[in-house]
Amino acid sequence: MSPRVLLYSRADCHLCQVARADLERICPQLAVGFTEVDVDSDPGLRAEYGDRVPVIVVDGQEHGYFRVEEARLRAALS
Numbered sequence: 001m002s003p004r005v006l007l008y009s010r011a012d013c014h015l016c017q018v019a020r021a022d023l024e025r026i027c028p029q030l031a032v033g034f035t036e037v038d039v040d041s042d043p044g045l046r047a048e049y050g051d052r053v054p055v056i057v058v059d060g061q062e063h064g065y066f067r068v069e070e071a072r073l074r075a076a077l078s
Contacts, residue, residue, distance in 0.1 A: 004032070004033070004034075004035075004058070004059060005027060005032060005033070005056065005058055005073075005077070006035050006036075006037065006056070006057040006058075007019060007020060007023055007034055007036045007055070007056055007057075008036075008037050008039050008045065008055040008057070009038060009039065009053050010038055010039050010040050010053050011038065011040070013053060015054055015066055015067070016053055016054040018067070018068075019054040019056065019067065019068050020036065020054075022068040023068065026068070026070060026073060026074065027077075030074065030078075032077050039053055052065055053065070054066065056068060056073070058073070058076045058077065063076060
């Protein structure tokens with residue numbers, strides 16, 4: 001099963017826009033899709049993540065937050 005990437009983000013978040021652009025570039029190169037979830041769409045997610053977005057999750061485990069560490073992400077998805 002291929003790794004799955006999840007991006008927790010929110011609207012009007014500059015770091016979220018940068019992370020999304022990074023994932024839109026990296027994931028297709030590795031034939032991996034990603035899903036984006038707006039934390040403000042769910043009170044539980046909003047409470048859990050607060051202002052700590054974007055958060056990148058790989059295979060159900062938190063991989064990082066605020067910035068995509070490209071080399072580390074590529075290694076996790078290989």
